[in-house]
Amino acid sequence: VPVSAARRLFELGGLQAQVAVAYLVYWLRSWFKDASQRELELAETHLRAAIDVFATMGYLRGAAMKVGQAIANLPDLLPTQVEETLERLHFEAPPMHFALLREQVRNELGQDPESVFASFETDALAAASLGQVHRATLASGEQVAVKIQYPGIARSIRADFRALSALLFPTRLTQVWESLKGQFEDIRAVLERETDYELEAETLTRGRALFREDDGIVVPNVFDAYSTRRVLTMEFVEGVHVQDFLKTDPPQEQRDQFGEKIYGSGARLHFAGRLLYADPHPGNYLFLPNGELGLIDFGCVRPYNDQEWECCRLLDPAVRGDRETRREVGRLMAAIDDPAHADPKHLDLLEAYSDWMWRPYNLEAPFDFGSETYLREGIDLMSKLIGGRYTQGRPMVVFTTRWFFGMVAMLHRLRARVDVGALYNQERVAAEWTTA
Amino acid sequence: VRVTEKTKAATRRRILKSARTLFSREGFERTTTRDVAKAAAIATGTLFNYFATKEAIALGLVADAIEAAHQEFESLHRDRGSLEEDLFGFIAAELRHLKSHRGYVQPVLEIALSPLALLEKTGESLRLSHIERVERMIAARVSEGACSFVALHLYWTLYTGVLAFWAADESPNQEDTLAVLDSSLKAFVSVLPTPLVARNTANVSGELP
Numbered sequence: 001v002p003v004s005a006a007r008r009l010f011e012l013g014g015l016q017a018q019v020a021v022a023y024l025v026y027w028l029r030s031w032f033k034d035a036s037q038r039e040l041e042l043a044e045t046h047l048r049a050a051i052d053v054f055a056t057m058g059y060l061r062g063a064a065m066k067v068g069q070a071i072a073n074l075p076d077l078l079p080t081q082v083e084e085t086l087e088r089l090h091f092e093a094p095p096m097h098f099a100l101l102r103e104q105v106r107n108e109l110g111q112d113p114e115s116v117f118a119s120f121e122t123d124a125l126a127a128a129s130l131g132q133v134h135r136a137t138l139a140s141g142e143q144v145a146v147k148i149q150y151p152g153i154a155r156s157i158r159a160d161f162r163a164l165s166a167l168l169f170p171t172r173l174t175q176v177w178e179s180l181k182g183q184f185e186d187i188r189a190v191l192e193r194e195t196d197y198e199l200e201a202e203t204l205t206r207g208r209a210l211f212r213e214d215d216g217i218v219v220p221n222v223f224d225a226y227s228t229r230r231v232l233t234m235e236f237v238e239g240v241h242v243q244d245f246l247k248t249d250p251p252q253e254q255r256d257q258f259g260e261k262i263y264g265s266g267a268r269l270h271f272a273g274r275l276l277y278a279d280p281h282p283g284n285y286l287f288l289p290n291g292e293l294g295l296i297d298f299g300c301v302r303p304y305n306d307q308e309w310e311c312c313r314l315l316d317p318a319v320r321g322d323r324e325t326r327r328e329v330g331r332l333m334a335a336i337d338d339p340a341h342a343d344p345k346h347l348d349l350l351e352a353y354s355d356w357m358w359r360p361y362n363l364e365a366p367f368d369f370g371s372e373t374y375l376r377e378g379i380d381l382m383s384k385l386i387g388g389r390y391t392q393g394r395p396m397v398v399f400t401t402r403w404f405f406g407m408v409a410m411l412h413r414l415r416a417r418v419d420v421g422a423l424y425n426q427e428r429v430a431a432e433w434t435t436a
Numbered sequence: 437v438r439v440t441e442k443t444k445a446a447t448r449r450r451i452l453k454s455a456r457t458l459f460s461r462e463g464f465e466r467t468t469t470r471d472v473a474k475a476a477a478i479a480t481g482t483l484f485n486y487f488a489t490k491e492a493i494a495l496g497l498v499a500d501a502i503e504a505a506h507q508e509f510e511s512l513h514r515d516r517g518s519l520e521e522d523l524f525g526f527i528a529a530e531l532r533h534l535k536s537h538r539g540y541v542q543p544v545l546e547i548a549l550s551p552l553a554l555l556e557k558t559g560e561s562l563r564l565s566h567i568e569r570v571e572r573m574i575a576a577r578v579s580e581g582a583c584s585f586v587a588l589h590l591y592w593t594l595y596t597g598v599l600a601f602w603a604a605d606e607s608p609n610q611e612d613t614l615a616v617l618d619s620s621l622k623a624f625v626s627v628l629p630t631p632l633v634a635r636n637t638a639n640v641s642g643e644l645p
Contacts, residue, residue: 096618097517097518097520097521097524098517098521099517099521099522099524099525099528100521100524100528100614100617100618102525102528103528103614104611104614106532107608107609107611150615151611151612151614151615151618152607152611152612152614152615155607155612156615
């Protein structure tokens with residue numbers, strides 16, 4: 001018997017209204033999960049400001065960010081209880097024990113994991129978005145990582161968002177309804193995309209083809225015969241995450257090289273693949289003993305649509321341009337048609353932000369991302385932009401900002417020195433972009 | 437003519453086989469006891485010596501499937517997981533064997549399995565066979581008789597709730613049922629005496645690195 005959305009809403013009640021907020025916390029937590037004690041302490045003083053930023057732009061995946069943005073745009077819609085909810089609720093797929101996992105694999109691959117694979121580790125290797133990862137061996141001897149989704153999660157997300165839309169009905173009469181609806185629709189799309197492992201396999205394969213052996217970037221091979229919408233089997237990449245890499249106290253040269261690969265791989269996906277690496281999250285990178293960098297999670301990688309791609313071209317002159325060009329591009333991105341009639345405070349902030357963002361690109365030398373002041377300056381600027389509700393702009397800005405903040409945070413953590421301008425141009429030339 | 441036990445068993449099997457074919461081809465609702473008798477080449481009156489109602493035939497089919505599931509579970513069972521995991525595997529095996537009988541699990545629930553049906557003798561052996569195994573799984577981890585009637589009643593309520601959900605589950609491969617079963621068993625294990633819970637939660641693969 002199909003359950004109607006209205007009925008489901010009745011059954012689930014108010015809890016579901018806060019689900020989107022819970023998703024936000026889920027991402028917040030995943031970001032802080034592997035931070036070191038020192039970083040946590042450092043973060044403490046700036047936590048309040050930072051959370052504003054995390055919640056709205058930059059550090060988070062699209063969905064979480066958009067929720068934050070929606071909330072920041074609608075102060076009247078934010079009851080104090082939502083803040084309490086933020087602390088109380090969190091969304092994560094529950095861990096699966098092996099008996100449940102066995103049924104899920106049987107449903108997806110037709111047989112028990114023990115029969116499908118030559119060996120299968122019953123303990124999970126890691127928690128994945130909305131599921132978990134297990135290590136296994138194929139009959140042919142290949143070592144693989146098998147990502148398995150918790151049952152029914154994709155449909156729960158859809159239902160949660162239907163319920164959420166229904167509960168937001170009272171705001172329909174206000175002007176913001178359309179934009180709010182659009183923002184929640186984006187969240188849903190991002191989350192649903194993450195639940196589609198077939199799509200991720202496709203993107204992995206597309207991304208893998210963009211790198212040559214001497215790039216030192218490893219994108220795991222997908223084993224299609226062992227993959228479905230809910231099970232993704234890929235080559236096992238032997239490496240450590242950033243926090244373990246840093247524990248080895250790596251020399252500056254090594255940090256720089258990994259920093260270059262982190263930025264360079266994003267630029268390669270961008271120019272050669274027309275792919276947006278939307279979430280430079282620490283968990284998505286593996287540091288290999290031979291100096292190679294593994295990109296292991298493509299759930300957050302997606303192609304640009306035509307409109308976004310056009311926007312990337314509009315943004316391009318700012319990278320090499322003078323101060324005035326950068327300001328013009330900044331206004332263009334913020335959808336300010338007539339600067340004479342714009343809020344001067346908004347223009348000042350945009351200029352400051354533009355100067356901040358393009359600074360590393362115009363140094364014509366490696367930029368030291370280890371600098372405390374640089375990251376802090378960006379967070380402060382973003383807080384002011386959000387605080388002043390200067391969040392209007394082309395949708396593309398949201399994505400570039402998120403990517404850029406994530407990248408800066410990652411390179412900061414590595415204390416890497418990277419000539420991002422040179423890497424940008426290298427990929428730009430290789431992709432044969434002509435100057436507009 | 438004396439009807440031997442052997443002949444009786446053969447007739448019973450024939451009825452069940454015919455019913456299974458008809459239920460899956462025509463649907464449970466549209467099939468009548470007369471249709472079943474005709475397909476099994478016996479008089480309708482004779483059929484009633486074996487099964488009083490169409491629902492009783494469905495119960496017979498379900499009971500056989502569950503029995504097969506229990507045997508499979510016991511032969512394959514590796515007994516190394518937590519109680520929660522073992523119970524999950526046990527019920528999942530039942531659901532797998534019941535898959536081709538899903539169209540008439542609902543009437544069986546009504547007449548034989550639901551908490552209301554506990555007042556009836558119908559399906560008692562089926563209930564006992566399930567409950568005894570569950571008690572054994574629990575006893576193996578604590579001590580004999582550790583499972584109170586309260587816990588068992590709670591278990592049964594959750595179990596039949598899962599079956600009812602599964603019977604109407606429209607999700608692919610009834611995967612939503614797996615999520616419901618997972619949560620139900622977490623709830624059940626959480627009300628068991630603490631030493632038991634302590635011994636078992638340590639082994640649940642809930643602690644991810």
